[in-house]
Amino acid sequence: MSDPSSPSDPRASIATRVFVVGAGIMGSGIAAQCALSGHLVTLEDVNESLAAKGVENARRALDSAVRRGKIAPAARDEALGRIDSAIGLRRADSADFIIEAAPEKLELKRGLFEELERSASPKAILATNTSSLPVTSIASRLSDPGRLVGIHFFNPVLQMELVELIPGHQSRPEVVEKAKAFAQGLGKKVVLSRDTPGFVTTRALAVLGNEAVFMLYEGVATRDDIDAAYRLGFHHPMGPFELLDLVGLDTALAILDVLFDGFKDPKYRACPLLRTMVEAKKLGRKTGEGFYVYPAKPAA
């Protein structure tokens, strides 16, 4: 791993340094998107192999953008030159913008931001990519909760135009404005949501996906027919099971539990089949099996 503060590092000429916590599905996509927009990115995870896997997945996302004719090979290569990896939060000290994309667990996120508040510059913006947890709760243990905002990207990040921006109750207006400008600078359209569980998009999608799992569980229709019904009947680009496999069944279940706890409304109760599949580690594409089975990716 190179040191981005070194004057010989080509990445040192780019103004904004972005530190991404969690190099999974979303962290790797966010890293690719930020690097493509000219930011210097450090992608962090708990160990070397996970951080390296995140960088590899960022490369795959950029390769796919080249194949789809969205970017030139040179833009991909330059973006890759701006992505570095790290273990631990110490390297967040030089970042201007910190985006947390760790698993959807409130205590984990709270702890990460407490640590980030100690290691990051006081001027750095703290942002969480949570898809359902109240931003105000995530910020609640910070001594300066006003510097944290929700910035919800969509999967796959390079292909999805939307960012949902969620100010917490204490987020300072200038922090929200800077986060909005940052997302717009990545070429995203920004919608604003109040800080309620699941915001706008996740709340709607969770119900649609959970209902599909219930229909499969109850034998109303087959997996393939339910996927075809959503795709062809509603013009959805993917069926609900294809989408659940892409999102990760663990993330989908965590989201439903947040909605159920937050609203205390049975309409958000997760289907038992979803919980069983998560317990069986059938998490979707990331484990090679979910509602569908995925062949192993060839080594790069």
Ligand code: NAD
């Ligand atoms: P993921 O499981 O693919 O990745 C999470 C990564 O965080 C893993 O690589 C894991 O090793 C790492 N991690 C765990 N503990 C950590 C720690 N203490 N420090 C640093 N890294 C740590 O999850 P994901 O799907 O990328 O989701 C991340 C966040 O983005 C969640 O809050 C999720 O709700 C949200 N989100 C997910 C999607 C989606 O489609 N998957 C879409 C929008 C938002």
